[in-house]
Each structure stands twice: as C-alpha cells, then as structure tokens.
Amino acid sequence: MSTLPSTLNxxxxxxxxxxxxxxxxxxxxEHVVSRWExxxxxxxxxxxxxxxxxxxxxxxxxxxxDWRIVWLAIAGLASVISIGHGAVAVPRRIxxxxxxxxxxxxxxxxLETLRRNLDGDTxxxxxxxxxxxxxxLEKEFDRAVADSPKDIALTIKLRNRAQDELDxxxxxxxxxxxxx
Numbered sequence: 001m002s003t004l005p006s007t008l009n010x011x012x013x014x015x016x017x018x019x020x021x022x023x024x025x026x027x028x029x030e031h032v033v034s035r036w037e038x039x040x041x042x043x044x045x046x047x048x049x050x051x052x053x054x055x056x057x058x059x060x061x062x063x064x065x066d067w068r069i070v071w072l073a074i075a076g077l078a079s080v081i082s083i084g085h086g087a088v089a090v091p092r093r094i095x096x097x098x099x100x101x102x103x104x105x106x107x108x109x110x111l112e113t114l115r116r117n118l119d120g121d122t123x124x125x126x127x128x129x130x131x132x133x134x135x136x137l138e139k140e141f142d143r144a145v146a147d148s149p150k151d152i153a154l155t156i157k158l159r160n161r162a163q164d165e166l167d168x169x170x171x172x173x174x175x176x177x178x179x180x
Contacts, residue, residue: 009118009119009120009127011118011127011130011131011134012115012118014134015111015114015115015118015134015137016115018107018111018134018137018138018141019108019111019112019115020166020170021141022104022107022108022111022141022144023104023108023166023169023170024162024163024166025100025104025144025145025148026101026104026105026108027162027165027166028154028158028159028162029097029098029100029101029104029148030101030162031154031158031161031162032093032097032151032153032154032158033094033097033098033101035153035158036090036093036094036097036153037094039085039090040085040090040091040094042081043078043081043082043085043090046074046077046078046081046082047078047081047082049074049078050074050075050078050079088152093151093153096149096151097151100144100147100148103140103144103147104141104144106140107137107140107141107144110133110137111134111137114130114133114134114137117130118130
C-alpha cells in the first residue's frame with residue numbers, strides 16, 4: 001500500500017475509512033462462516049454417527065446397560081441438534097455470509113488498488129476519475145452494508161476478535177511498509 005500523506009490528497013483519508021470498514025466486514029463474515037461451518041460439520045457428524053446404518057454398531061452397545069444410556073443420549077442429542085440445524089438453516093447462512101464476505105473483499109481490493117494509484121495530484125483528469133471511482137466503491141460498500149442481514153452467530157466477542165485481527169494485520173502491513 002502506498003504511504004501518500006493525507007495532506008497531498010483528501011481522497012486518501014476518505015478512502016481509508018471505507019477501506020477499514022470493508023476489511024472489518026469482510027473479516028466478520030469470514031469468522032461467521034467459520035463458526036457456522038464448525039456447527040454444520042458437528043451436526044452432520046452426529047447425524048451420520050447415529051443414522052440407521054450406524055445404529056447397527058450401536059446395537060452392540062445395547063447389551064451393556066451403561067452404554068445403552070450413553071447411546072440413547074447421543075442419539076437423542078443428535079435428533080434435537082438436527083432439528084435445530086434445519087430450523088436455523090445453517091447451509092443457507094453459510095452461503096449468505098460467504099456472499100457477504102466476497103462482496104466486502106471485492107470492495108476492499110478495489111479500494112486498495114485505487115489508493116495505490118493516488119499520486120497527490122488533485123486537479124488532473126486521473127484524480128477526478130479516482131474520485132468518481134471512489135464514490136462508486138463507497139456506494140457499493142453502503143449497498144453491501146444495507147444488504148447484510150444480521151446473524152445470530154455474529155456476537156460482540158466475534159466482532160472484537162475480528163477487530164483485533166484487523167488491527168494486527170494493518171499494524172504489520174504498516175510496519176513492513178515503513179521498513180522498506
């Protein structure tokens with residue numbers, strides 16, 4: 001990323017704000033997808049392990065009263081979780097959040113490219129085109145925010161983790177840029 005001082009181009013500061021937010025939304029969607037995928041894999045594993053084909057393996061456990069209770073608990077839990085999995089529509093949520101992540105990633109990458117090409121000139125044809133492009137990206141960002149549904153997996157803790165991760169990434173990026 002270029003290190004153009006904001007005094008040379010007011011677009012630098014304006015684009016930074018949108019870039020930071022786009023990156024944050026991208027990371028939160030990535031974390032939400034990861035959380036839903038873990039839930040999805042766990043539920044599918046439990047459902048498969050207690051399905052009728054696997055029940056044959058469970059029959060041997062029925063001979064031991066202690067294991068019978070364990071097997072019934074596991075099978076009952078799998079049934080309840082399976083119902084919840086369907087009610088919450090986990091696969092749909094994963095697809096939704098992945099689409100959101102891709103949209104914010106696209107905005108972020110385009111803003112990074114725009115910022116790399118800023119040269120301090122604010123009056124040239126290229127500078128005016130950059131400003132127009134920024135406004136397009138800003139509108140796309142605003143549209144993406146408006147179209148992003150709330151998700152029950154996006155907790156305050158998860159937001160904070162994404163924020164910390166983003167701040168760390170940017171700190172490393174700035175440190176690397178300054179050491180060149």
